[in-house]
Amino acid sequence: MSNEPIYDLAFSFAGEHRDYVEATKLECEQLGLKIFYDKDLSNEWWGNNYIREQRTGYGRQTRYFVPFISVEYFEKPIPRDEFEAAMWTDVERGGGYILPVVIGDVQIPEDRLPRHRHYLKAEDHSPAQLAQEMRRKVSGETHPPKNVADVVAGAMTLRMPKVVPQNFSKYQELEVVLQYLGQQFQQAIPQLHASGFIGTVRVSSERVVVRVERSGSAVYALDIYPGGISDGTLAFALDQHRAGGGGMHAFAEPFYDVEAGAPKLNITNFSLLGMNAGVGQKMSKEELFTAIWDRLIEQIERR
Known part of the structure; x- marks a missing residue:
């Protein structure tokens, strides 16, 4: 089998933000990008272990991994597992594989996303604008985004309650x-x-x-x-x-x-x-x- 990636980008997200992610996916496809997206593969995964299939997708099959990181993202086991699988690939490739998109004010654990990791902010980009940024990245036309340290520092100024998330299962x-x-x-x-x-x-x-x-x-x-x-x-x-x-x-x-x-x-x-x-x-x-x-x-x- 070829070791060449099948997809340009793999999208990972919490279900609360599917509308924004799906709109971004459609804009990306209009620009000729091929996206690894769970709903598109439901028939191919039918009868298979979908967690294993996702790990394969969030690995060697894609050029870049795009996590849409929200408050809900790391609270859910499936997005968290997808991110961990992508981190292994990021290490294997020497970095540059994970392209974070931050949704809202998020306190991101340092072990998940170091402060030096650059990101794009969803509130600053419509789905069409974000798709253009992704096209530039895939084609090599990049420009420096903002730093995730600003988001982390802002989120840490106020104390948040330590409670079990309602959606923990x-x-x-x-x-x-x-x-x-x-x-x-x-x-x-x-x-x-x-x-x-x-x-x-x-x-x-x-x-x-x-x-x-x-x-x-x-x-x-x-x-x-x-x-x-x-x-x-x-x-x-x-x-x-x-x-x-x-x-x-x-x-x-x-x-x-x-x-x-x-x-x-x-x-x-x-x-x-x-x-x-x-x-x-x-x-x-x-x-x-x-x-x-x-x-x-x-x-x-x-x-």
Whole structure:
């Protein structure tokens, strides 16, 4: 397959601003730009894992990623997951892949969008004007936009209440976490080959199955799936491949951490992360994957 991008721009946004984004998309298409846009691909994604399809689109298939960043944007699991996928591509390309468009007064987390990252402001551009800016960028006719530091500084002058967003859904977050863990294992497991271990990872919308073998014998087996103590948790089961094996070794329940301003997981650990890891730990999905991976390495080192 060709490594050339299929699309000029990929649009990512919260549903509250679909009208503005869709009008911008139509203006872009009038200018001959090809846009990766979720509604256009609903038939192609029918029956597939749409989160995985979106990650593919917000990656190698596009020349630029355009997040329409609003107050709602980072509060929703799907736009947040799209942005994280784009950040990986931005790192791989050495920067310049993400073209932010800011909608309204937004307090943007520094780890999401550094102050040096330039942006365009939606209130200063009609959809037609924004489409012209995008055409210039794609064609190489650029001019410096404003700096996101002004928006961040303005938003930080007033204290905002620390509350759980009304549109936070632990069930949507559960799906994002499951797919994130599967994606991370798919990227990490092949690195074990250099040490003589063979790993396989199967990811579906309902389950992540991880197996690590050496000389034809399984040395680590982990199944991750929704369920367990309630339908709002992820269950982690070790050694499901063995006769009489199984049982639950940890549970993870999503919640919104108002102090961090981001979703996290409440971990009930029995032995997944080690017998002394504790119960009731609070982790981000990134921290959880790192803890599981470190434990996996410890276990196969003892084989």
